[in-house]
Amino acid sequence: MNRIICGYSLMVIYMKYNVEVRIALKKGMLNPETSTIERALDLLGYEVENTNGYNTLTFQMEGENRSEIKKKVEDMCQRLLTNPVIHDHEIDVK
Numbered sequence: 001m002n003r004i005i006c007g008y009s010l011m012v013i014y015m016k017y018n019v020e021v022r023i024a025l026k027k028g029m030l031n032p033e034t035s036t037i038e039r040a041l042d043l044l045g046y047e048v049e050n051t052n053g054y055n056t057l058t059f060q061m062e063g064e065n066r067s068e069i070k071k072k073v074e075d076m077c078q079r080l081l082t083n084p085v086i087h088d089h090e091i092d093v094k
Helices: 032-043 066-081
Strands: 002-005 008-011 015-025 054-063 087-093
Touching: 015 066, 054 066, 066 087
Parallel strands: none
Antiparallel strands: 002 008, 015 054, 015 087
């Protein structure tokens, strides 16, 4: 992509970044899936506690730098990917 600034044409190079978003329920939120897993493991003779489940989304995005991508992904999380009332999320851009 070329940008024209004061009559000069500048070429902007976009990099492709790998993005990983990990989404989990906030502490204290009941998770029926992990409760079922704990009970089933107990029936099989395994004692586990504090089971947590995460959803992981991975995708690629193009942008000028990591901070630009992270800002966009944070906006995605707030607007669509998570429910900020019940979810925590972590973003990793490589």
